[in-house]
Amino acid sequence: xxxxxxxxxxxxxxxxxxxxxxxxxxxxxxxxxxxxxxxxxxxxxxxxxxxxxxxxxxxxxxxxxxxxxxxxxxxxxxxxxxxxxxxxxxxxxxxxxxxxxxxxxxxxxxxxxxxxxxxxxxxxxxxxxxxxxxxxxxxxxxxxxxxxxxxxxxxxxxxxxxxxxxxxxxxxxxxxxxxxxxxxxxxxxxxxxxxxxxxxxxxxxx
Amino acid sequence: xxxxxxxxxxxxxxxxxxxxxxxxxxxxxxxxxxxxxxxxxxxxxxxxxxxxxxxxxxxxxxxxxxxxxxxxxxxxxxxxxxxxxxxxxxxxxxxxxxxxxxxxxxxxxxxxxxxxxxxxxxxxxxxxxxxxxxxxxxxxxxxxxxxxxxxxxxxxxxxxxxxxxxxxxxxxxxxxxxxxxxxxxxxxxxxxxxxxxxxxxxxxxx
DNA sequence: TTGCAAGGAGACCATATGGTCTCTATAATA
DNA sequence: TATTATAGAGACCATATGGTCTCCTTGCAA
Numbered sequence: 282x283x284x285x286x287x288x289x290x291x292x293x294x295x296x297x298x299x300x301x302x303x304x305x306x307x308x309x310x311x312x313x314x315x316x317x318x319x320x321x322x323x324x325x326x327x328x329x330x331x332x333x334x335x336x337x338x339x340x341x342x343x344x345x346x347x348x349x350x351x352x353x354x355x356x357x358x359x360x361x362x363x364x365x366x367x368x369x370x371x372x373x374x375x376x377x378x379x380x381x382x383x384x385x386x387x388x389x390x391x392x393x394x395x396x397x398x399x400x401x402x403x404x405x406x407x408x409x410x411x412x413x414x415x416x417x418x419x420x421x422x423x424x425x426x427x428x429x430x431x432x433x434x435x436x437x438x439x440x441x442x443x444x445x446x447x448x449x450x451x452x453x454x455x456x457x458x459x460x461x462x463x464x465x466x467x468x469x470x471x472x473x474x475x476x477x478x479x480x481x482x483x484x485x486x487x
Numbered sequence: 488x489x490x491x492x493x494x495x496x497x498x499x500x501x502x503x504x505x506x507x508x509x510x511x512x513x514x515x516x517x518x519x520x521x522x523x524x525x526x527x528x529x530x531x532x533x534x535x536x537x538x539x540x541x542x543x544x545x546x547x548x549x550x551x552x553x554x555x556x557x558x559x560x561x562x563x564x565x566x567x568x569x570x571x572x573x574x575x576x577x578x579x580x581x582x583x584x585x586x587x588x589x590x591x592x593x594x595x596x597x598x599x600x601x602x603x604x605x606x607x608x609x610x611x612x613x614x615x616x617x618x619x620x621x622x623x624x625x626x627x628x629x630x631x632x633x634x635x636x637x638x639x640x641x642x643x644x645x646x647x648x649x650x651x652x653x654x655x656x657x658x659x660x661x662x663x664x665x666x667x668x669x670x671x672x673x674x675x676x677x678x679x680x681x682x683x684x685x686x687x688x689x690x691x692x693x
Numbered sequence: 694t695t696g697c698a699a700g701g702a703g704a705c706c707a708t709a710t711g712g713t714c715t716c717t718a719t720a721a722t723a
Numbered sequence: 724t725a726t727t728a729t730a731g732a733g734a735c736c737a738t739a740t741g742g743t744c745t746c747c748t749t750g751c752a753a
Contacts, residue, residue, distance in 0.1 A: 287700085299509075302551075302553065303505075303511070303552075303553035303554065304510055304511050304550065304551050304552065304553065305509070305510050307548075307549075307739075307740060307741085308740070308741065308742095309739085309740070309741095317700095317701075317702090318701075318702055318703080319701060319702045319703060319704095320740085320741080320742095321701080321702075321703075321704090321742085321743075321744085321745095322700065322701040322702070323701090324741075324742070324743085325699085325700075325701090326700090338741085340741085340742090341708080341709075341741080342513075342550070342709075342710095342741085343513075343549045343550055343708085343709055343710065343739070343740050343741065344510065344548070344549055344550040344551065344710095344739085344740070344741090345508075345510050345550065345741095346509075346510065347508065347509035347510065348509065356562070356590075357588075381593065382563075382589065382590030382592070382593050383588065383589045383590070383593070384562075384588030384589070386588065387587065387588050387589070387691065388691055404613070407610070407613040407614070407615050407690075408613070409613050415691075479692065480691065480692050481689065481690055481691045481692060482688070482689070482690040483687065483688070483689050483690075484613075484687055484688040484689075485593065485594055485621075485686065485687045486685065486686050486687060493730085513709075513710060513711085514710070514711065514712095515709085515710070515711095523730095523731075523732090524731075524732060524733080525731060525732045525733060525734095526710085526711080526712095527712085527713075527714085527715095527731080527732075527733075527734090528730060528731040528732070528733095529731090530711075530712070530713090531729090531730080531731090532730090544711085546711085546712090547711080547738080547739075548711090548739075548740095549709070549710050549711065549738085549739055549740065550709085550710070550711090550740095551711095
């Protein structure tokens with residue numbers, strides 16, 4: 282079974298109404314909102330949505346609709362990605378990692394995520410051990426930007442590095458003079474997987 | 488007019504119900520929840536709460552109660568205090584300063600606030616120009632802690648300093664070897680007003 | 694064509710629920 | 724004591740609203 286256009290429309294309307302009014306709409310209000318005349322017709326869609334688990338109605342109660350698993354219920358948050366599964370980072374929020382109660386839009390991206398910084402390799406950029414690096418997902422990187430990368434075969438986890446490239450090489454440089462930069466030439470360059478760009482840092486003291 | 492115990496109870500119940508169920512309770516459900524038999528009695532309290540502007544009902548609509556200005560409506564956030572009014576910092580959220588969409592409980596305090604850092608006086612603590620310092624309000628300070636202070640007659644704005652005191656002196660030291668510490672003796676010590684302790688740092692890159 | 698399914702319109706029903714009214718009990722006040 | 728105010732109980736009403744049923748239209752496939 283699939284969600285039709287009308288049903289998406291209904292979900293959107295309920296979500297919007299709920300957010301705006303503070304309580305769910307009645308069937309007839311939904312009808313008005315999406316341009317239906319008969320609520321008898323609407324109820325078929327509602328039942329379909331219920332059977333798909335996207336909405337929940339309380340039989341016998343009036344104006345009692347609950348959106349299941351929607352933005353209006355969930356508070357936007359930033360997931361902390363602990364371990365990165367080899368090669369393919371787990372970006373899905375499914376795995377119950379830690380969640381920062383911070384609206385990711387604050388960092389300009391609804392799908393930003395966080396990585397916990399280990400060590401002092403970025404200390405000259407004033408990013409210290411234990412800090413949370415906020416990453417905006419993107420594949421490309423500008424020269425000089427701090428990015429989260431996975432380097433194939435080197436470490437299973439993502440690391441922060443300063444990115445710099447030219448026609449021949451890609452250089453990943455720590456912000457710490459005591460650490461050596463990693464330089465990749467030719468085919469080696471494909472070992473680098475850019476997860477995203479650093480857009481923020483959060484430090485919480487105990 | 489004042490909010491009685493019963494009325495507080497009603498507000499709490501509505502808020503809890505709303506949060507838990509996703510829609511507001513009916514009058515009879517409120518009755519059950521707070522131990523009333525007749526909803527006729529309840530409605531008097533509801534009307535009183537309405538006249539105080541704490542709740543809003545939609546006449547003619549069923550199960551349509553809206554909590555005005557409550558936690559369930561508002562998303563918890565951290566206020567950014569820009570200017571600090573001479574001596575008495577404006578901690579009230581009333582003035583429409585910037586709000587960080589971050590749950591202050593993340594930093595262990597529901598009334599944490601933020602200050603925007605100016606300059607590099609705390610650079611050795613890896614707090615740089617433009618960072619947001621998250622402050623938990625408190626009057627006292629432990630030795631070695633980073634605190635937000637207002638120094639009477641010196642600056643109209645709050646500044647971050649490392650706090651250290653003994654029987655005779657209070658020392659406010661920047662985390663930057665090129666800056667001089669401020670030392671206060673005797674009565675001068677009362678010129679210092681500690682706003683709170685640094686519990687976090689947030690950096691957002693444009 | 695015929696048959697079937699989906700989407701919608703419109704009417705009708707049962708009831709959950711807001712609204713109102715009256716009566717009682719208790720406490721405070723004159 | 725008498726009076727007033729407040730909180731609550733209980734009954735009754737009007738209606739907004741969920742639920743159901745029938746009929747119509749459209750589109751698609753046999």
